[in-house]
Structures are given as C-alpha cells and as structure tokens.
Amino acid sequence: MGVHVVQSGETLWAISRMYRVSISEIMSDNGLPSTNSLTPGLALYIPRDQSPYRLYRIKSGDSLWKLAVLYNTTLEAITEANPALAQNSLSVGQIITIPTDVKVEMVTLGFIVPYSQQAAIEQVSRLAGQITYLAVAAYSLTAEGYAYVQLEDRELSSTSKRLGLNPLLMIRNQIGSEFSAELIGRVLENPDFRKNLVNSLIALSRERGYSGISIDFEFIPPARRSDFLAFLRELKEALGTLILHVNVHAKTEDIPNNPIIGAYDYQGIARIADIVAVMTIDYGYPGGPPDPVSPAWWIEQVVMYSLTQINPKKLQIAMPLYGYDKIVPDNTTIARSVMAAQNVALAHWRPIQYDERADSPFYQYRQNDQEHFVWFEDIRSYIAKYRLIDLYGLLGTTFWQLSLPAPQNWAYVRDRVNIIKS
Structure with a gap:
C-alpha cells in the first residue's frame, strides 16, 4: 500500500x-x-513501494473476467486478493479488492485564500498538476447584495489559467472573518438584492477572467431554503456554460429547521449546480470536544445520504489539510496544517495512535502544564477517503486549503490518482 x-x-x-x-x-x-x-x-x-489495489462494489451483470479486463489485471490476481471469493457466486453489493495499476480518476478542487497573492501563486504553481479547479476565496457581499473584493486576486486568476487550472470566483457570506447568517438571510429573501448579487458576480467573474463561481454561504437561515434555490437558479441562468460550484454543510438526513443544515435542499441544489461539494470536515470542530476532524465512518454515512439526493458524478466530498490541537478540558483549539500537527508529535516525542473506525490518527502531549489532544490526518486517513470516493463512484474531492502543507496527500495524488482536467 x-x-x-x-x-x-x-x-x-x-x-x-x-x-x-x-x-x-x-x-x-x-x-x-x-x-x-x-x-x-x-x-x-513510501513512494514506489506499492501493491496498489482498488475497492469495487459488485453490480448486476459483473463477472470476474469483465473486472479483470476493466482493471487490466488477471483472474488469478483477483481471486488471490479475495480468498473467500467464488467466481460463480458474486452477489450485487459485495465489495471486493482488485489489484491493479489502473489509477482512479477524479475532479479535484483546491481552495486558496490569497492573503498574500504571491505566496498563493507559488503554492498553486507547485500543485497545479493535482488540481482541476481553483476556488479563490477572495469575495464577500454587502447587505444590499453587491459582491465585492476582499483580497486581491487578479494575477492569481490569470496565472492559474496559464497553469491549466479553471479558476472559480469564491464568495462567502463573511463580515470580517465570520460567517453571517443575518447578512445572507437579508440578501436571499429580497428579489432585488438577489438580482444585485447575481449581476455583480457575473460582472466580477468576467472582468477577472474566472471560469465560474463557487458559492460558500454558511448558516443560511432555514426560512431562506427556497430563496437560496431561487438565487442559484438565477445565477446559473446568468452563468450559462460557466461552472456553478456549490458548497454545502454535511448531513446524514434532511432536517429543514436545523440552523446549520436546514437551508440546504440537496436535491434541489443538485438539479441546478454543475458540482455540489459536501463539506465532510469539522466533525470535530473548534471549541468542541476532542474528536476526529473527518472520520471515515461519518463521511460514509454522509455520502450514502447524499447519493439519495445527488448524482454521484456531480458530488465531491471535502478533505481537510489540517488538524485540531485542543487544550483540555476547556477545548481551546489551535488549528494546524497536517504537516505541522505531525511534527508537533515528533518534537514532543509522542507516540501516534490510530482510530481504526474513524481512520484517523491522534496523540496527546503536555506543554506548560496543559494537556493537549490532537486529531489530524495522515497518509492512512487520506487513502481511506480516496477509496470511499472510488467505491461510491463520486466526481472527486475538495481540499481546504492549499496554503496548508500536506506533503503525504500530494505525494499520493501524484502517484495514484489521474486528475481530470476539464
């Protein structure tokens, strides 16, 4: 592996x-x-030390011979990898292991917040081969619905196109660095303000050479659920062939009155958007108890619900390039890149443990008479997530965010994933 x-x-x-x-x-x-x-x-x-395999769920009409041809492998290799497998008794829904060098294909999107445009350009240049879309998180909106620039992005947008990426203008309902439910609720409920938002987004995306728009409106008041759909329809009509990418909070069931997830009508959003990205991150959230950031068991539950509402070829899940270092018992939270979280364990000579159900690493350390509990991601947890994407036939993944070093992830993507460049 x-x-x-x-x-x-x-x-x-x-x-x-x-x-x-x-x-x-x-x-x-x-x-x-x-x-x-x-x-x-x-x-x-360990680069190059791989006996690569993929997971596959048996469908009606499948045979081992067909799978051997599809994955460029042999019947013998498949049966050896699945000792309990009987060729003539494949059952629909059964998951088998297929040894293969055929790489999984996916569409990826990397988020970038260009606090320093030059630093962002350097980071994007390093990772351009592993990214399909670049969502530039540099925009918010006024109380009357006018989109405006928070961080300079002109050079970043043009450079990303030269690198073969599709840049998306990403807008968030932020005041300062905080998401505002009141702000987005006020705009969505007013048809004139929605029109202002659509028109200003189209004008900015054309002016700055974007290939589409990525929406990240969080904590939308549940009462604005239908208004959000109306806005997306209006925006997509104005965008035409340009991409509409919509980020939504993760959920395992529809709870329309919930203040976090209630406004997201997955099925309605998927009918309008080109891509729907479910934010399978922050299960363990800042200020909350020490929990894994992105546990595999939870992601699978989210994916299974999402697929009842969204075509898998429109669906992305999110991968965190960060972990949370929590000081217990008050759960004061320090966000760290996955590389920084790993290296804190090394600096303190702390053994790293692994939760098999969550597919997530963690460790504890003590500093300044305070106990720290750290959940983060490593190569094992990333591989588990990529296999879920492959197993369920999803479009791909998003990464929050590219300025956070995660060398293990990028080495694996380089070696084992074919990035679709649209």
Whole structure:
C-alpha cells in the first residue's frame, strides 16, 4: 500500500534500506524536519513501494473476467486478493479488492485564500498538476447584495489559467472573518438584492477572467431554503456554460429547521449546480470536544445520504489539510496544517495512535502544564477517503486549503490518482 508505520527503535536509515527509497525522498514526501524525526505510530508514505489495489462494489451483470479486463489485471490476481471469493457466486453489493495499476480518476478542487497573492501563486504553481479547479476565496457581499473584493486576486486568476487550472470566483457570506447568517438571510429573501448579487458576480467573474463561481454561504437561515434555490437558479441562468460550484454543510438526513443544515435542499441544489461539494470536515470542530476532524465512518454515512439526493458524478466530498490541537478540558483549539500537527508529535516525542473506525490518527502531549489532544490526518486517513470516493463512484474531492502543507496527500495524488482536467 506504500505505507510504513514506524515501530519503536526504527531509524530512517533502516526504513530507507528496507524499501530501497532514499532518505531524502522519504523526508520530502512526509514533511519530516530531520533525519531523526521519528516516533512510534508515525505513518510514512513510501513512494514506489506499492501493491496498489482498488475497492469495487459488485453490480448486476459483473463477472470476474469483465473486472479483470476493466482493471487490466488477471483472474488469478483477483481471486488471490479475495480468498473467500467464488467466481460463480458474486452477489450485487459485495465489495471486493482488485489489484491493479489502473489509477482512479477524479475532479479535484483546491481552495486558496490569497492573503498574500504571491505566496498563493507559488503554492498553486507547485500543485497545479493535482488540481482541476481553483476556488479563490477572495469575495464577500454587502447587505444590499453587491459582491465585492476582499483580497486581491487578479494575477492569481490569470496565472492559474496559464497553469491549466479553471479558476472559480469564491464568495462567502463573511463580515470580517465570520460567517453571517443575518447578512445572507437579508440578501436571499429580497428579489432585488438577489438580482444585485447575481449581476455583480457575473460582472466580477468576467472582468477577472474566472471560469465560474463557487458559492460558500454558511448558516443560511432555514426560512431562506427556497430563496437560496431561487438565487442559484438565477445565477446559473446568468452563468450559462460557466461552472456553478456549490458548497454545502454535511448531513446524514434532511432536517429543514436545523440552523446549520436546514437551508440546504440537496436535491434541489443538485438539479441546478454543475458540482455540489459536501463539506465532510469539522466533525470535530473548534471549541468542541476532542474528536476526529473527518472520520471515515461519518463521511460514509454522509455520502450514502447524499447519493439519495445527488448524482454521484456531480458530488465531491471535502478533505481537510489540517488538524485540531485542543487544550483540555476547556477545548481551546489551535488549528494546524497536517504537516505541522505531525511534527508537533515528533518534537514532543509522542507516540501516534490510530482510530481504526474513524481512520484517523491522534496523540496527546503536555506543554506548560496543559494537556493537549490532537486529531489530524495522515497518509492512512487520506487513502481511506480516496477509496470511499472510488467505491461510491463520486466526481472527486475538495481540499481546504492549499496554503496548508500536506506533503503525504500530494505525494499520493501524484502517484495514484489521474486528475481530470476539464
């Protein structure tokens, strides 16, 4: 699988010899700060040491021969990987393992907040081959519905196009750095303000060379559910062939009166939007109890509900490039990139544990007489999420956000995913 979990007493030199991969390559792909930066439980991505496989759910009419041809493998390889499998008794819904070098294909979207436009351009340039769409989070709106620029983005938009990316103007209902339910509720309920918003978004996207718009309106008042759909219809009609990408909070059932998820009519949104991105992040949220940020069991529940409402070829799920370091018991929260979270464990020589149900790593450490509990992501948790995307045939994934270093994720995408460039 290309993953090595460090055991007590192991050295980077010995691991390098074991897999015949250079120390420098292991360090680079895993964001290690030094050659002695190891701790028990640390999961390392090992490039080129892979026995790649994909998960597949049996459909009506499938046979092992058809699957062997589809995945460019052999009957013998499939049966060897699935010892309990009987060729003549495949059952619909059964999940099997298929050894294959055929890569999963997906559409990816990376979010970027251009606090420094030059730094954002440098980061996007490094990751351009692994991204389909770039959503530039640089816009908000006034109380009368006029979209406006918060952060300069002209050069970023034009550069991303030269790099083969499709830039999307991303607008959020923020006042300062906080999402405002009152702001978006006021605009959505007023047809004139909605028109202002549509017209100003179209004008800005044309002026700045965007390929479409990504909507991230959070905490929409539930009473504005139908108004949100009306706005999306009006916006998509004005966009024409340009992309309408809509981000929605994750849910496992429809609760129309819920203040967080109630305004999102998944089915209605999916009829209008080109892509719907379900934000399968922050299950463990800032200020809340120590919980995994993006547990696999929860993501699968969200996906299963979402697929009752949204065509899988329109559906993206979200991957966090961050973790949360929580000081217990008051749960004061420090957000860290996944690389920084990993390296805090290394700096404190703390063993890393892994929750198999959540498919998420965690550890604890003590500093300044305070106890810290950290949930983050590593190569194992990312692989688990990519396999869910593959298993359910989803369009792909989004990444929040590209300025947060996550070298293991990008090394895996480089090696095991074919990015669809539209």
